[in-house]
Each structure stands twice: as C-alpha cells, then as structure tokens.
Amino acid sequence: MNLSLFLLAGFAVLLLILLVGVLREPGRHGKPENGLGFPEESGRSHATYLKQVRQAMAEADLEFLAARGSRELRLRTRKERRRIVLAYLCCLRTDFLQLWRLARVISTMSPKVGVGQELARLRLVLIFSFRYELIRVKIRFGFAPLPELGSLSEVVSRLAVRLETAMRELGERAALAAQLASSLDGRRLDAR
C-alpha cells in the first residue's frame, strides 16, 4: 500500500519538475539553438575541415615525429590532434541536429503528420545521441577511426544537398501559390 502511495507521490513530483522544464524559455537557460538552414549555409560545415582532419589523423606524421623528434613531442601532437578530431565530431553532430531541426520544421508546417515517421525519427535521434556519446568517449581515450569519420561526413553532406533541393522546390511552389492567390484577389476586387 505504502509503496504505491510513494510511487504516486514521486510521479506527482516528477510531473512538477517536468512542468517547470517545459514552461521554461528555451533560449534563456539552455544553449542557444543554432539557426535553421543547411550546414553549408552557416559556413561552418564539417566538410570544410575534412581534409585537415584526415591530415590530423594520419599515422605517418606521428611515426615521423617518433623517429625524428622526442617522445614528448609525439605525445603532445597526438593530444592536440585528438582534440581536433573531437571538435570535428562535435561539428558533425551539430550538422546532424541542424538537419533534424529542419525535419521538425517540415513537420510543423505540414497539415498532416505521420505518427510512425515522427516516432521513427525520435528513436533515430535518441540512438544517434547515445552512440555519439560512446564514440566521443572512445576517441577521447585514444582511438581514431578515420575512414568511418569520412563516410559519416559524406552522409551528412549528401542529406544536406538533397534537403536543400527539396526545400528550394517547396519555396518556389509556395511563391507561385502566393502569386496566384494575390492575382485572384485582384480579380475579385476588379469585379466589384
């Protein structure tokens, strides 16, 4: 009896905490959200830095440093480069989130939203976030999977390009519809 009552009280407290969370202004306390749009438009696309990241991950550089320089220098370089790769992974995530936000905007502007599609996307985002954190931790501890990072960035870029094309088409169609509506209004006024 008491356990169910405690659970009930706990649930009510949880609801109160959630209430405070959902009513809080998003921009005021949390991280400011990046603007909508495609990664390319923001000028901070991960693809811009791919070449440098490849260079940073090259094992040959480290081998060269180990052979010619000191061990200390090699370790320092490796640490610095790992930091760069982490920053790159973070950019990749930013791109992913930006595209995800764009998908949500498409949903909010649609007259009918598919529950299945929305739930599937939510699940994907949750899984992505979880895996991203795991990989980030692993990279921090010294593993650097270069080929996979490259293909990751390719996927994000391809998605951005396809979405940009789709959005441009939609924009053109919306402009055409608005033009048509205004010309119809004009005709109605003339008729009066």
Add this chain to the structure above:
Amino acid sequence: MGSMPLSVQFIWACSILVQLIVLVLLFLKGNSRRVPFFTAYMALNVCQAGFLLVLYFIPGTSSATTISLAWVSECITLVAQALATTEILRITLKPYPGIWGLGWRALASTIVLVVMVVALTSRGQNGGERLFELNRGYHLTFATAVIACLLLVRYYSIRVPTAYKMILGGFCLNSCVEVLIYTFIQILFHKGFEVHQATWQFLTTLSFVAALAIWIVAVGKPLPVQDRQSASFSDSEYQRLAPEINEQLRQLNEKLLRLWKLEARPR
C-alpha cells in the same frame, strides 16, 4: 459552515475574492471573447462557491446530501477545466494542424494509460474515500496529459505565448499539488481520510489560490491572438520528405554503429 475551521473559511473567502478578480479582468480586458471556455470555467467556479455557501447555510440538510451535491458541483467544474485546457491547447496549436493531430492522439493515449494505472492502484475502503481517489485520479490524468502535450509543443519548438503558458501552468500546478496533498495525507495519517478533511480543504484551496494568482497576471493584459497562417506544405510533400529524412538519419546511425563496432574490435 460553522463546523469549518476558521482557517478554511478564511482561505475560502480569499479564493472567492481572487476568482472574482480573474473573472472581472477577463471581461475588462476583452479576453472573455478569446477564451470563452476558460471564462465559463471561472464563472462556474464562482457559481460553485455561491452554491456551496447556500448549501452549507440551509438548515436541516443532511451531511450526506451536502457532500453528494458538493461532489456533483465539483464534477461540473472539473469537466469545465478539461474543456478550458483543451481550448488553450487548441488556440496554441491551431496554426499547426499536423501537430495538433499528433497532440490529441498523445492526449488520448496518455489519458487511457493513466486511467488504467489509477484504476489498478485505487483501493478506497468506503464511498467517501473512493470519491477522493477518483478526484486524485482525475488530477493525475489531467496533469499528465497536459504535460505530454506541452512536451510535444516543446519538441517541435512551437512558441507558446507566455499568457497561455501561465494559464496551462496554473492548471497543472493545481492538479499536481492536489495529488501530492492527498497522497501525503494518506502516507502520514493512517486513520482514514475523513479525519483530515479540514487540512485537505485548506491546502487544496491554498494551491488553487496560487493558480488564481498566476492567472491574474496572465489575463491582466489582453491575450495575444495567434495570427500565424496555418500549414504551408501539402500533405504529399510531407509524405515525400519525411521518409527521405528518416532514411538518411537511419543511414547516419548505421555509420555510427559501424564506428562503434570498429572500436569494439580487439586490437
């Protein structure tokens, strides 16, 4: 009325006064036209207070009849509360028909789920206790459903005007506190609920006064009108784009999974 402790009488009087202020503000600021159901809810609350006042003063009315009639009046205001909340959510989500469609489905599923949980956990010993548990079940369902809807609104980054947020927040706050008060009374005092009815009355009325205070601030200014035009895309565009985006996101996830497996491989 005379059997009520002075503290309960005082908080009750305060509550009626604040309810009247909210109602007057709704009419003065022209908000009654924007939120007719919320205005009706406030008016019903004032009527309920008047009805209870008369009920307590009628000589010769049996205690059982008074309690029954009081609960009937409470049921009417609870229905009005649900309608007023739906009205606010509808105003907020009107320009987003797709999300509203998703929202009412979320509301319905949450309501069914919580009602089932409440039905399974209710173990009232007598009729009076069962009524209190039903009341708690209602508030729990109500708060969960509204918070689920607010989570959805937050997820899609839909901007809710502050005044509407305050109205919804007031409703949820009151419901959550009602659940907490009744549950804590049950946990702390094992003698049976009727013994602590005065404590329950005082605390629940106090939480309602707090919600009313929030509403005074919300309706103190004319409520904003949602002037955003409704959906700009057609259904077919969503049907085309949504699976495409999901497919790309899935591919990205697969790449991450491969990355994870690559790391897991023994070196």
